[in-house]
Amino acid sequence: MKKSLFTAAALTLGLSAVLAGCGDSATNGSGEGETLKILAAHNQTSPDNPYQTGLLKFEEVLEAESDGSIDVEVHAGTLGTEESELVEKLKLGAADVIVVSPGFMTQTGVKEVDLLALPYLFESYDHWESVVDGDVGEQMADLINEKSNNDFKLVGYWSAGVRHYYGKKPIESMKDLKGMSIRTQTSGVVSDFWTQAGAVPTSVAWGELYQALQQNVVDSSENAYPYFVQQNHHKTDNGKFVSETAHDYTTRLLLVNGKKFDEMTDEQKDALMAAAEASVEAEREAVYAQEEEYKQKAIDEGATVNEIDTAEFIEIALPIQEKLAKDIGAEEMLESINSQRK
Incomplete structure (x- = not known):
């Protein structure tokens, strides 16, 4: 790379x-x-x-x-x-x-x-x-x-890093998120995405998230391996199942x-x-x-990791991308980004 x-x-x-x-x-x-x-x-x-x-x-x-x-x-x-x-x-x-x-x-x-x-x-x-x-x-x-x-x-x-879902249960499809609270941004395009996926965006300070996951204040979160594993989120009951959504580089x-x-x-x-x-x-x-290093560390320490088909997640993300680009006058930049896909 x-x-x-x-x-x-x-x-x-x-x-x-x-x-x-x-x-x-x-x-x-x-x-x-x-x-x-x-x-x-x-x-x-x-x-x-x-x-x-x-x-x-x-x-x-x-x-x-x-x-x-x-x-x-x-x-x-x-x-x-x-x-x-x-x-x-x-x-x-x-x-x-x-x-x-x-x-x-x-x-x-x-x-x-x-x-x-x-x-x-x-x-x-x-x-x-x-x-x-x-x-x-x-x-x-x-x-x-x-x-x-x-x-x-x-x-x-x-x-x-690359952000993935982690929570109290693994997800195989979007329907598994229905009604689940997820610690993420509670406004803007990120919130819109998770809301349309069926989850409930919830605000929790990063420094308080371990306790929130441990005490069932929030059902799940999303972040990259080097960040949530270093904070031991994968060791909590509500953080031990990682589903590789790869929704954000x-x-x-x-x-x-x-x-x-x-x-x-x-x-x-x-x-x-x-x-x-x-x-x-x-x-x-x-x-x-650290991506692979901390993924392996999470597995070694009891986390369960699964890969999923992200097609349905991408399907709801595309209209969100197009709407935002139009609203902020960044359509040419979005077109340029998409043109650089392999």
Whole structure:
């Protein structure tokens, strides 16, 4: 599988992105001998999570490439386990670099990003990479940069794996979902998809999901192996049956604060872009490697995994895709994505 990166050209397009100085160090990188401190955060608490791998690579490369003028501090869930918290902190300057899913960007007024959250939009990692590393990815980066008024700048596309159903019983077809509560987004296209599949979308904070599954608060959830297995969801009665729906080859956005990026020196900006590119490669490689590793771990620890025919799920997803694309004026982007299927 190719490990293509969000290219330097795409990264620099429209960019004016990131980063706040904190504490006693200087708040910008313009003076000699000053050190710029950068807070980089994600919402996952496991040290083995691919997000952590990506941000640690970002830290390593940025500090090295900036010749010590930038000091990076990585926070794994300590600035917030909810993505909405991180988005708000980035906007206010309480964080400088964050990882976030497309759904939370739509809440900031960039509605086009919701396209990347559509169920069954991608058929493989190769398909996903060709889209986000190509023209569609560049267009989406431009939209985020422009519509956020320079609050949010996209500097790379990460993955959070392939999402599957897991719950208190296996599913063989859509009818098995009827009336079941599922922890997922409770608004937008994701919610529409699961509602039409017969399930009941339910909101549960990620940090509270293990307990919710264990105590029968929610019947099921959906996520990728590296994420739910690291949180031991497969060890609960309501999480031990995994049905490989593969409904979402996920996209995650590596964002920086644009206004603060503008305060950096040219050398520091170059260092940031090099670090962003390196983090994309490292994070993706970690996700791809962990998919099989954590699937096997789940099985070894008692989870039951089954494959299903997803044709009927795709059938309900296609009209949702078409409607959203029309509503947000992204029909050409959807057509481009579909044209890149094998």
